[in-house]
Amino acid sequence: MAVSPDFKNDLLGAIPSLRAFAVSLSQNADRADDLVQETLVKAWDKHSSFQPGTNMKAWLFTILRNEFYSQMRKRGREVQDSDGIMTGRLAVHPSQHGLLDLDDFRAALARLPEDQREAIILIGASGFSYEEAAEICDCAVGTIKSRVSRARTRLQEILNISGEADYGPDAISAQVMGSNVA
Structure with missing residues (x-):
């Protein structure tokens, strides 16, 4: 079905008002122009559904x-990521190794004597100072420091940790992940 000359004229005559409305909605002249263009394309495409009069x-x-x-x-x-930085940061280490390490840690923690386990949890996991932990445990600060030190040493023995390379991602995973992050 052909487009009537009146439809064309009315469509062209509405452009300034459409643009003003689009600018008020989008607060951006370029986006407003895109909105008006898309509106005109859709109106032209659906001209048969417009009721004359x-x-x-x-x-x-x-x-x-x-x-x-x-x-x-x-x-x-949507997320704008034209340079790929966000996508590069989406790469993560496989979680199964971390979960297995956490299970091993929990089992090792359970093997500690109660006083050492309590001290290391208060200091390491709960974030209390040595003074606060000593007050909670009703003992001297030196006693808490000693318990934490013995707990750390015992955990290293149980988990067979001799240095930093023994925990975290393995060298291959770290290398692969390092190359994906910008």
Whole structure:
């Protein structure tokens, strides 16, 4: 079906009003121009659904408004990452090794004497100072320091840790992950 000359003229005549409305919605001239263009394309494509004699400006404004909110919803689900930095940071070490290490640590922690386990949890996991931990345990600060030191040594023995290389990602995983991060 051919587009009537009146439809074309009314469409062209509405452009300044559409642009002003688009700028008020998007707060950005470039996005407003894109919105108006998309609105005109959709109106042209659906010209057969327009009822002659009704308010074309209202019809066009409805199309523009719906397009604006559709784009906003879509943008809410998208992340701009044209240089790939965000994508590069999405790479993570495999979690299964960490879970196995955590299971091993929990088992080793359970093997500690109660006073050492309590001290290392208060200092290492709960973030208390030695003074606060000593007050909680109702003992001297030196006693807490000694318990924590013995607990750390015992955990290293149980877990067979001799240095930093014995925990965290293995060398191959670290190298692969290091090459993906910008």
